[in-house]
Amino acid sequence: xxxxxxxxxxxxxxxxxxxxxxxxxxxxxxxxxxxxxxxxxxxxxxxxxxxxxxxxxxxxxxxxxxxxxxxxxxxxxxxxxxxxxxxxxxxxxxxxxxxxxxxxxxxxxxxxxxxxxxxxxxxxxxxxxxxxxxxxxxxxxxxxxxxxxxxxxxxxxxxxxxxxxxxxxxxxxxxxxxxxxxx
Numbered sequence: 167x168x169x170x171x172x173x174x175x176x177x178x179x180x181x182x183x184x185x186x187x188x189x190x191x192x193x194x195x196x197x198x199x200x201x202x203x204x205x206x207x208x209x210x211x212x213x214x215x216x217x218x219x220x221x222x223x224x225x226x227x228x229x230x231x232x233x234x235x236x237x238x239x240x241x242x243x244x245x246x247x248x249x250x251x252x253x254x255x256x257x258x259x260x261x262x263x264x265x266x267x268x269x270x271x272x273x274x275x276x277x278x279x280x281x282x283x284x285x286x287x288x289x290x291x292x293x294x295x296x297x298x299x300x301x302x303x304x305x306x307x308x309x310x311x312x313x314x315x316x317x318x319x320x321x322x323x324x325x326x327x328x329x330x331x332x333x334x335x336x337x338x339x340x341x342x343x344x345x346x347x348x349x
Contacts, residue, residue, distance in 0.1 A: 183231075183301035183330050190302050193327045195346055199302050200329075205259065205344060206251070206286040213253035218282050221248040221314075228264045229310055235332070235341055236266055245270055245277060247285065250320065257320040260345040261285065262311055265338065273336030285342060289333045298332040298339075311345050321347050 190199040201208060210216050226246040233240050244264045251259040263285050265274050276288055289295050305312040307324045315321040327346050332339040 183303045186300040186302050186329065190327075190329075193302070193304075195327060198329075198346055199327060200300055202297060202300065204286040204290045205261075206284040207290075209251055209253050209258060215254055217252040218284055219250040219252060220282055221250060223247040223280070225267060229262075232264050232341060236264065236339065238266060243267060245274075247277070247280070248314070249284070251284075256349065257315075257347055258349075259347065260311060260315050260320065262343040262345070263340060265340040269338045269340070273338045274340055277340070285340070289335070289340065289342075292335055295333050295335045298334070301330045303328050303330070305345060311343065315345060315347070321345075323348065 186200045190196040193199055198205075198208075206216070224245065225243040227241065228236065228238075228244045228246060230240065232244075233242070236244060238244065245267050247261075247263045249261040250257055251261060261284070263277075265277070269275075270278050277285070280288060289297075304325050305328050307313070307316070311328065312321070312323075312326055315326070316323075326348075328343055329346075330341065330343040332341045334340075
C-alpha cells in the first residue's frame with residue numbers, strides 16, 4: 167500500500183505538535199496520550215456508560231495547521247466532524263476529525279454514514295488502515311478546540327492536553343485530534 171506523503175511546513179514553536187514521548191510524561195495522563203489503541207474502546211472499558219454527542223459533521227473549514235497535513239490550500243472546505251465523548255455523564259474527550267472532501271467518494275466513504283458511531287469504531291475495523299505516530303500538544307486558551315470546550319462549559323482550564331494522529335487508508339489520510347478534559 168502506498169502511503170500518502172505529507173509535506174513538511176515549518177510552524178511557530180507555539181503551534182508545534184510534539185512526538186508523544188517525552189512530552190506526554192509531563193502531562194499526568196501519559197498513558198491516555200500515548201495509547202495507540204482505540205480511545206473509544208478504552209473509555210468503554212473504564213466507564214459504565216459511554217455516550218457520543220455529535221456536535222458537527224460535514225463540509226467545513228479545517229483548523230489552520232491541518233491544511234498542510236491534508237495537502238490542501240488554506241480555506242478549502244474539508245469533511246469535519248466534532249464530537250463529545252461523555253463517560254458516566256461526565257465530558258471526557260472532545261474529538262475532532264478531518265479529511266479531504268474527495269475522500270468521501272473514495273477510501274473514507276463510510277464516514278458519510280457514521281451518525282453517532284465513533285470514528286474509532288470505523289478505523290479500527292479495517293486491518294489495512296495504518297496509524298501514524300502520536301503527536302501531543304498542550305492547547306492554550308486561544309486554540310479553537312479549547313475555545314469550543316470552554317464556551318460550552320465542558321472545560322474551564324486555560325490549557326488542556328491533546329493528541330493527534332492520522333489514519334491512512336487507500337493512501338488517503340484522516341486526521342484525528344482528541345482533547346482530554348481533567349479527571
